[in-house]
Every structure is written in structure tokens, then in C-alpha cells.
Amino acid sequence: MKRIKAHGQSARERGKSVGHGVSSLTLFRASLYVRHLADLEAEGRETISSRELAGKFSISAALVRKDLGLFGAFGKAGVGYYVKGLREALLQKLGLKRTWNVAIVGAGRLGIALSRHKGLAESAFRVAAIVDKYPEATAAKRDSGLEVFHVDDLPRLVNERCIELGIIAVPASSAQDAADTIAQAGIKAILNFAPTHIDVPQGIFVHNVDFTIYLENLAYYANQAYYRDGHPCDLGDKDWLGHQE
Amino acid sequence: MKRIKAHGQSARERGKSVGHGVSSLTLFRASLYVRHLADLEAEGRETISSRELAGKFSISAALVRKDLGLFGAFGKAGVGYYVKGLREALLQKLGLKRTWNVAIVGAGRLGIALSRHKGLAESAFRVAAIVDKYPEATAAKRDSGLEVFHVDDLPRLVNERCIELGIIAVPASSAQDAADTIAQAGIKAILNFAPTHIDVPQGIFVHNVDFTIYLENLAYYANQAYYRDGHPCDLGDKDWLGHQE
Numbered sequence: 001m002k003r004i005k006a007h008g009q010s011a012r013e014r015g016k017s018v019g020h021g022v023s024s025l026t027l028f029r030a031s032l033y034v035r036h037l038a039d040l041e042a043e044g045r046e047t048i049s050s051r052e053l054a055g056k057f058s059i060s061a062a063l064v065r066k067d068l069g070l071f072g073a074f075g076k077a078g079v080g081y082y083v084k085g086l087r088e089a090l091l092q093k094l095g096l097k098r099t100w101n102v103a104i105v106g107a108g109r110l111g112i113a114l115s116r117h118k119g120l121a122e123s124a125f126r127v128a129a130i131v132d133k134y135p136e137a138t139a140a141k142r143d144s145g146l147e148v149f150h151v152d153d154l155p156r157l158v159n160e161r162c163i164e165l166g167i168i169a170v171p172a173s174s175a176q177d178a179a180d181t182i183a184q185a186g187i188k189a190i191l192n193f194a195p196t197h198i199d200v201p202q203g204i205f206v207h208n209v210d211f212t213i214y215l216e217n218l219a220y221y222a223n224q225a226y227y228r229d230g231h232p233c234d235l236g237d238k239d240w241l242g243h244q245e
Numbered sequence: 246m247k248r249i250k251a252h253g254q255s256a257r258e259r260g261k262s263v264g265h266g267v268s269s270l271t272l273f274r275a276s277l278y279v280r281h282l283a284d285l286e287a288e289g290r291e292t293i294s295s296r297e298l299a300g301k302f303s304i305s306a307a308l309v310r311k312d313l314g315l316f317g318a319f320g321k322a323g324v325g326y327y328v329k330g331l332r333e334a335l336l337q338k339l340g341l342k343r344t345w346n347v348a349i350v351g352a353g354r355l356g357i358a359l360s361r362h363k364g365l366a367e368s369a370f371r372v373a374a375i376v377d378k379y380p381e382a383t384a385a386k387r388d389s390g391l392e393v394f395h396v397d398d399l400p401r402l403v404n405e406r407c408i409e410l411g412i413i414a415v416p417a418s419s420a421q422d423a424a425d426t427i428a429q430a431g432i433k434a435i436l437n438f439a440p441t442h443i444d445v446p447q448g449i450f451v452h453n454v455d456f457t458i459y460l461e462n463l464a465y466y467a468n469q470a471y472y473r474d475g476h477p478c479d480l481g482d483k484d485w486l487g488h489q490e
Contacts, residue, residue: 023303027465029270031458058268063308094461095468102460110358114456117355118417119440123457124464164467165460172363188474189467191459195364203474205466207459211359212368213276214436214452215347215410216339219369220272221450222409222434223340229433229448 024207026067030090032057033067037087049080101128101163103187105178107138107148110193111169115146128161129154131181133174151178155185165189172196179206269452271312275335277302278312282332294325346373346408348432350423352383352393355438356414360391373406374399378419396423400430410434417441424451 036056040048050068054061065075068086071093075081091097104111107130114120115127132138135148149157157163166182168175168190175194182190189205192198200206281301285293295313299306310320313331316338320326336342349356352375359365360372377383380393394402402408411427413420413435420439427435434450437443445451 022465024462025274025302025304027462028458031461034461035455057270059270095464096461100460100464100467108358109354110362113353113355113358117440117456119456120460122440123460125457125460164471165463188470189463191463195362195367203470205463205470207463209459210280211362211364212370213273214454215345215365215368215370216276216279216341217269217272218410218434218436218450218452219340219345220267222345225433225448225450226409 022070026070027094029057029059029063029067030071030094033064034087034090034094034096037083037090040083041087045083047080048083048086050075052080096124098124100125100165101161102126102165102167103128103154103157103163103182103185104130104167104169105132105151105154105182106169106174107132107135107146108169108171111167112138112146114167114169114193125165128163129157131157133177151181154181158185158187163187165191168192168194168198170194267315271315272339274302274304274308274312275316275339278309279332279335279339279341282328282335285328286332290328292325293328293331295320297325341369343369345370345410346406347371347410347412348373348399348402348408348427348430349375349412349414350377350396350399350427351414351419352377352380352391353414353416356412357383357391359412359414359438370410373408374402376402378422396426399426403430403432408432410436413437413439413443415439 033053036053037048050061050064054064068074068081068090071090073081073086073089088097102125104115104127111130111132115130120127129149130146131149131151131154133151135150138148163185164187166185166187166189168178168182170178172194175192175196176198178194179190179192179198179200183201183204188203190198190200190207192206192208195210198206278298281298282293295306295309299309313319313326313335316335318326318331318334333342347370349360349372356375356377360375365372374394375391376394376396376399378396380395383393408430409432411430411432411434413423413427415423417439420437420441421443423439424435424437424443424445428446428449433448435443435445435452437451437453440455443451
């Protein structure tokens with residue numbers, strides 16, 4: 001089987017253009033537009049201009065129009081976009097007018113935390129199975145009685161439960177094994193929470209989650225706030241948690 | 246104390262411009278540039294053009310130049326940018342040439358998974374304390390002997406350990422309490438993993454993490470792959486995990 005290299009960090013994957021000229025950064029903005037449109041709809045707003053939408057995210061109106069055009073949505077001169085119609089069109093094109101079944105590989109703390117996350121419960125995504133190499137020994141088994149399957153059951157589960165997305169929630173050292181298992185089970189799209197590069201067969205999409213990007217964003221604003229207001233002290237290199245690892 | 250509304254989902258926060266004209270989307274791209282520049286540096290590359298950098302992320306060269314200009318980095322005609330110098334300049338401007346101490350509020354599965362995530366260990370960020378309302382009852386205490394402090398100790402820990410960033414890793418129902426605690430302890434920037442809106446005093450920055458954006462991105466590419474290759478079956482509304490919640 002031919003293998004292509006998945007470019008490690010979410011950072012790199014996110015920006016990758018895959019087919020139809022729609023890049024990951026465009027999709028990311030589309031997800032932001034959809035959320036904002038839902039807010040506007042809830043407020044009773046009927047139309048919005050590309051300029052206003054752009055202002056919300058501090059980007060240019062031209063970029064908004066280009067993004068929306070890629071999804072086949074074009075504004076009307078003097079009116080802009082119809083909020084409800086635009087949201088519906090984006091959801092349709094993004095493939096979010098249906099339920100997606102997700103498998104989580106790894107029933108440790110992260111896997112279980114993800115499976116129980118209320119944000120997921122309210123979305124188009126449903127956790128249809130959790131598998132682990134050691135299902136009997138997992139946090140899930142110990143703490144909650146949640147059904148955790150053996151990782152070898154994944155192909156059967158994928159077939160029976162029509163699972164189309166996979167989440168890797170194992171440590172970095174097991175991430176490649178998890179990716180191989182997911183790919184062999186026929187899943188074509190993987191969300192990787194392990195902080196490591198994984199290789200996947202051609203035709204499979206990998207998106208790597210990189211928590212530190214959020215923290216970097218935070219640090220920038222914090223820097224400004226502490227520069228303005230002062231901050232408390234200066235630290236050495238002490239490891240305050242005393243991790244034994 | 247005057248309170249302003251933090252616009253719920255990461256979605257909305259991310260696009261928000263806060264001071265100096267640098268929006269969250271720009272910062273997000275800056276983090277992507279930094280990671281790609283590190284790869285290029287590792288490969289021994291000395292210079293890169295805005296066009297090549299733009300191609301990597303499927304954006305326009307003009308946008309790359311504008312982004313980098315906001316951080317005071319300007320390319321040289323016929324040369325482009327010096328890879329090493331550009332990366333250093335971005336790290337400096339992003340406030341990443343130092344260590345940031347982070348407090349995690351919530352020592353449940355997610356909080357502990359975050360504190361142990363290897364991706365964090367390799368970054369500019371260090372978990373300096375974990376607090377919980379019920380430190381004795383937490384997963385951390387049960388499973389690992391990790392020191393978990395009472396949430397009331399947070400102001401003292403922030404002061405003694407010079408903590409400048411806070412992570413909310415509690416359920417949605419406790420998120421506002423956690424945010425209040427963090428704000429009262431003097432922390433000015435919060436990463437919120439709870440899927441809910443939180444209110445914070447003016448001058449505090451909140452970034453909300455929204456896992457579903459990743460999954461939406463994944464779904465788009467999966468849609469294309471399954472449309473091309475076919476997918477296995479069609480499901481009803483059965484909840485396969487049998488969650489008791």
C-alpha cells in the first residue's frame with residue numbers, strides 16, 4: 001500500500017489544501033461563519049453583509065466573499081447574504097446536515113473525556129464506539145462501566161455502526177499503531193490528539209490537534225495585559241507538579 | 246467590577262481583534278508559520294518567499310506579507326525572508342521566547358490528560374499547578390499521586406509560582422465558577438475547554454476551545470472520500486455507547 005507522510009502538527013495539516021481548492025484554513029473560517037450565523041439567526045437577523053461578517057473576524061470582506069463563493073454562496077448587491085439561507089448552504093456543503101459516527105481509539109483519560117464532552121453531544125458528531133488495546137484496564141472500565149471494545153473489534157464496529165471518522169486518543173508512542181488500525185478498518189479521516197507525526201495510506205485525511213496553538217494565542221494577549229498591568233514575580237526552572245515521569 | 250461578555254465558543258473568540266490590530270486569526274496563522282519555519286530550519290533552508298509560505302497554507306502571498314508586517318517582519322526583494330531570523334522574530338513578538346506558567350482548574354480526566362500531554366511538555370508552557378474543588382476525590386489523586394490543590398489555594402499559587410495563564414477543565418456547569426476563581430486570582434488569560442459561555446471582568450482574555458471545529462474540518466474531507474469510494478451503511482438514531490447520562 002502506498003503511504004504518504006502526514007505533516008505532523010495540526011499546524012501543518014490545517015493549512016493543507018485537499019481537493020476542490022478548499023483549504024483547511026478556509027474550512028476553519030467556514031466553521032466560524034456558521035457559528036456566528038447561528039447567533040445572528042437566534043437574534044432574529046435576516047441579512048448580513050460580507051463587510052460586517054469580515055469585521056467580526058478582523059479579516060477583509062474580499063476574503064469572506066471568496067470563502068463563501070467557494071461554497072457556492074454569493075451575496076446580493078444592496079442586501080448581502082440571507083443569514084438563514086447562508087447558514088443552511090454552508091452546513092450542506094460542509095456535510096453537516098447529517099450525523100457522523102465517530103470511533104475513539106484509546107479509552108484513557110483523554111478518550112473518555114472526549115466521549116463525554118457536552119460540546120460533542122450537541123453537534124453533528126456522535127461517538128459510536130470506543131476501543132482500546134486493553135479494554136479491561138481502561139479508566140472507562142474502572143470508573144464508569146462504559147462499554148469499551150478491544151481494538152481488534154474496530155473493523156467489525158466500523159461496518160456495523162457505520163463509523164466514518166476516527167479519533168486517536170492514545171499516547172504518542174501508540175499513535176502510529178492506532179492510525180494503522182483506523183486506516184485498516186476503512187475509516188478515511190482521522191483526528192489525531194497524540195503529539196506526534198503519523199503516516200497514513202494515500203486517500204486518508206489526518207488532522208492533528210495542537211493544544212499549544214491555543215496557548216500561544218493566549219500568551220500573546222496575556223503579554224499585553226501583564227505589560228500594561230504588571231505581573232507578580234519571576235520564576236526559576238522548578239517543576240511545581242513534581243511529575244514522576 | 247465591570248463585566249463584559251466573552252463570546253462563547255472558540256469560534257467567536259478566535260476571530261476577535263484585541264489591541265494592536267492583531268486578530269486571533271492572524272495569531273493563529275502566525276503559529277502555523279512558526280511551526281513551518283521550524284521544519285524548514287531543520288531541513289537547512291535559509292530563505293523563503295512569501296509566495297512559498299502562502300502556497301503551503303493555500304492563502305495569498307499578500308496576506309502572508311500583511312501578517313508578517315504586523316509583527317514587524319519585512320521580506321527583502323529577490324531574497325524573501327531569512328528562515329531563522331523570521332522564526333526568531335515571530336517567537337519574540339508572540340511572547341514565546343520565555344516560559345509561561347499555567348494553572349489547570351479541574352483535576353478530572355481532561356485536566357489530568359492536559360497536564361500530562363507531551364505536546365505541552367515540549368512547548369513554552371508549563372503546568373505549574375492543578376486545582377480542584379474536591380482535590381481528594383479527583384482522578385489525579387486516585388490514579389497517580391499527582392499533587393492537586395484546593396481551588397481556594399489558587400490565589401496563593403498564582404502569586405508564589407508566578408502563574409499567568411489559566412485553563413478551565415471542568416464541566417460546563419462549573420465553568421463560570423472556575424472563571425471567577427481564575428479572574429480573582431489575578432490571571433488575565435483563560436483557555437476554556439468547557440462547552441459554555443463564560444463572563445469575565447474587562448481586561449481578561451478568554452479563548453474557548455471548540456473540538457467540533459476539528460471534526461467539521463474532518464467531515465468535509467471524509468465526505469469527499471466516501472462520495473468517491475462509497476461508504477458502508479446507513480444508521481438509525483441508536484446510541485451505541487449506551488451512556489447513562
